Amino acid sequence: MRTSKPSVLVVDPDPQVRKMLAVTLSASQFKVIEAETAPEALRLAGLYQPDAMILETALTGEAAGGKQARSVNGLEVIRAIRQWSRLPVLALSESDKPDHIVECLRQGANDFVSKPFNMEILMARLEVMLRDRCVQEAGNSELHCGDIVVNLTRHDASLAGKPLELSPREYELLSYFIRNKGKLLTHRQILKTLWGDAHTHDRQYLRVYIMQLRHKIEPDPQQPHYIITEAGVGYRMDEPEPLPDLSVA
Structure with missing residues (x-):
């Protein structure tokens, strides 16, 4: 904040x-x-x-x-x-x-x-x-992706209306992904943008933050719907398809 x-x-x-x-x-x-x-x-x-x-x-x-x-x-x-x-x-x-x-x-x-x-x-x-x-x-004070809302004015985020407890770095990472949703972001590109040139090879460092973020936004972190891994290349933020309304006959 x-x-x-x-x-x-x-x-x-x-x-x-x-x-x-x-x-x-x-x-x-x-x-x-x-x-x-x-x-x-x-x-x-x-x-x-x-x-x-x-x-x-x-x-x-x-x-x-x-x-x-x-x-x-x-x-x-x-x-x-x-x-x-x-x-x-x-x-x-x-x-x-x-x-x-x-x-x-x-x-x-x-x-x-x-x-x-x-x-x-x-x-x-x-x-x-x-x-x-x-x-x-x-x-234009909000970013949206599925049930995730990032408020750029308050610097906070929510999932399905419930506040997300994010560290400053997790907030930056989530905002960056949503701004670029649908795009393939390479490991180097993410690390250089958020951490600087000195960390462009620290993939394990990035994986730790991705894991932490997935545990906070994914229904099943092992089968992510939002942050998709592109093996050996990087990550892509997807907007999940809305679930069907089962109440409609």
């Missing part, structure tokens, strides 16, 4: 920029979450479900498998997040070239501000993004 205080994930490799944004946002009654790298940004976005993100498009990050640190385009972060979330993203960049701005917006950023930026303008654009999101959520 979220508190009434809106939260913003600030992603920038420059600690001075993060500090400047954190001070201003905190003074404006925002809860601030900070990230320095692309993997950290994806992990914290999934963990905390912030109300908005301010993202530098030039990031550094450690590739999966312990490889040497490499430059990671912030557009990769936006693309990954757009697979499971409508999180408002304000892109930052030292480049103000039109083609770069257009590419950021096409990849899923809601707005763009070039560096050095005017803090008053940045805050105004952030407020507009948050206001637009409130309007959107008011008209």
